[in-house]
Amino acid sequence: MGWEKEFGRNIISVDQLGELAGLTPAARKRLAAVTERHPMSITRYYASLIDWSDPSDPLRRMVVPDPGELDPSGVYDQSGERLNTRMQGLQHKYGRTVLLLTTNICTSFCRYCFRKRLVGLPSHEIMSRFEDALAYIREHGEVNNVLLSGGDPLALPTRMVRRFLEGLSSVGHLDFIRFGTKVPVTMPQRITEDAELLQSLREVSTKEKRVFVSTQFNHPRELTPAARRAITKLQRSGVVTNNQTVLLRGVNDDATVLADLQRSLTACGVIPYYVFQCRPVKRVKKLFQVPLLEGSGIVEGAKAMLDGYSKRFRYVMSHRDGKISLAGADDRYFYFRFHQARDPRNSGRFFRRRIDPAACWLDELESA
Numbered sequence: 001m002g003w004e005k006e007f008g009r010n011i012i013s014v015d016q017l018g019e020l021a022g023l024t025p026a027a028r029k030r031l032a033a034v035t036e037r038h039p040m041s042i043t044r045y046y047a048s049l050i051d052w053s054d055p056s057d058p059l060r061r062m063v064v065p066d067p068g069e070l071d072p073s074g075v076y077d078q079s080g081e082r083l084n085t086r087m088q089g090l091q092h093k094y095g096r097t098v099l100l101l102t103t104n105i106c107t108s109f110c111r112y113c114f115r116k117r118l119v120g121l122p123s124h125e126i127m128s129r130f131e132d133a134l135a136y137i138r139e140h141g142e143v144n145n146v147l148l149s150g151g152d153p154l155a156l157p158t159r160m161v162r163r164f165l166e167g168l169s170s171v172g173h174l175d176f177i178r179f180g181t182k183v184p185v186t187m188p189q190r191i192t193e194d195a196e197l198l199q200s201l202r203e204v205s206t207k208e209k210r211v212f213v214s215t216q217f218n219h220p221r222e223l224t225p226a227a228r229r230a231i232t233k234l235q236r237s238g239v240v241t242n243n244q245t246v247l248l249r250g251v252n253d254d255a256t257v258l259a260d261l262q263r264s265l266t267a268c269g270v271i272p273y274y275v276f277q278c279r280p281v282k283r284v285k286k287l288f289q290v291p292l293l294e295g296s297g298i299v300e301g302a303k304a305m306l307d308g309y310s311k312r313f314r315y316v317m318s319h320r321d322g323k324i325s326l327a328g329a330d331d332r333y334f335y336f337r338f339h340q341a342r343d344p345r346n347s348g349r350f351f352r353r354r355i356d357p358a359a360c361w362l363d364e365l366e367s368a
């Protein structure tokens, strides 16, 4: 069966989920109230990795709706993406990188998604004409890379991915092209069974512009033999693979789990790039955020178990003002540094904030 047909078999209704998870009518009703606001979609492959007898299974937690999502704390566009939007579906926050919102669809919908406001929902934020975005990129000679994001760009048909690759590889001043995707995690057969996709990636990445794929493995159990095969196929097509993990309550908020994940990724040739602090997004904040102090302890605990290659990641917040790494903490202060800054004058700047053990985001901390 082709991946598109497989995609059509996704678990999208509470009744389908109820059969798998053995949910009572009352539990189904509670979840239906959640999916009315934020739809559910789970690939059959990913569902097969879940231990349905365990209500706290970490993989289940990432894709199965939770009544806790009805809590309205937080804001949807937490990182101020609207402020960086230059045309529909095109964001330009940092000088050298343009980000394209290529789609509002993903192979599975993550309950903790920071773009929950648009995933699986009607949205005016998605790129409507790639040619217009391409013209913008051509006019901006300072841009050296483009990040194809969404939603998940690899959930789009291969002919569209090919069009992106062909268009972007023709821009002389681009050095490389990036895909942000969870497809290797949630539907590896979309990669392993699509020779045309791999050929398109190979043509560009080995001749024109290097292609980078940022995956998002959050738990070691996601690194199945099928996922490893997908990674290997990407790498053999000349693609450089790295990983961005989100630190999530009940999923990977444990130093041993986090260390195991980063070690296993490195063993597959996937570079551990970032561990992201989960953003205080509406309907996510209360369920998935880990306080910064606790997160820092988990990250440092994981690093203490890892070799130099496996701990190359930074623990970062993707904040409205830039990508801010939490370098460490002592008895009184957190120490932060701008890794990327929206205002170039902040680039590389160190600063500190007084510790609040309950704080989960920079804006919740008092100035030192």
Ligand code: SF4
Pocket (backbone or CB within 6 Å): 105, 106, 107, 108, 109, 110, 111, 112, 113, 114, 115, 119, 150, 151, 152, 181, 182
């Ligand atoms: S795949 Fe990415 S964009 Fe899609 S729901 Fe998950 S985190 Fe959000």
